[in-house]
Amino acid sequence: MKTIDHDKLDRIVATARQAADTRAEGYRERALKLYPWICGRCGREFTHANLRELTVHHRDHNHDNNPPDGSNWELLCLYCHDNEHQKQIEADRGHTDARDGRGGGATHNPFAGLQGLLKDGK
Incomplete structure (x- = not known):
């Protein structure tokens, strides 16, 4: 039976984590420069004080797909991400x-009558 070299395994894991962190820092910094600091789902706005709660989501779920134009990214808060x-x-x-019969997403539009209200208010 072959013994496990725990030191070598620890080095491999540490190197992989460092590479992932470096890769994430690169696209995160670029995404934060390209896009406004707003969650793409809930619309929550971020400042320097809470920017750590804004994440970069890869639309195709491939963290290695990082085009320079940012077309595979969207900024999402931790909860929406x-x-x-x-x-x-x-x-x-x-x-x-779609498969369980519930339909796809919300159907309520809270602003559906807004235009009419604005016209009536003049």
């Missing part, structure tokens, strides 16, 4: 909204 990945996990398992 977690939700987006949970939806992907459920879809991969075959649990999609």
Whole structure:
């Protein structure tokens, strides 16, 4: 039976983590320069004080696909980012909204009558 070289394994894991962190810092910095600091889902705005809670989401879920124009990225808050990945996990398992009969997404539009109200208010 072959023994495990724990030191070598620790070095491999540490190197992989460092490479992932370096890669993430690169595209994160570029995304923060390209896009306004607003969550693309819920619209929450961010400042330097809470910027750590704004994440870069890869639309195709491939963290190595980082085009210079940022077309595979969107900025999402921690909560919306977690939700987006949970939806992907459920879809991969075959649990999609369309298959279970619930329909796809929200249908309520809170601003549906706004234009009429604005015209009546003149």
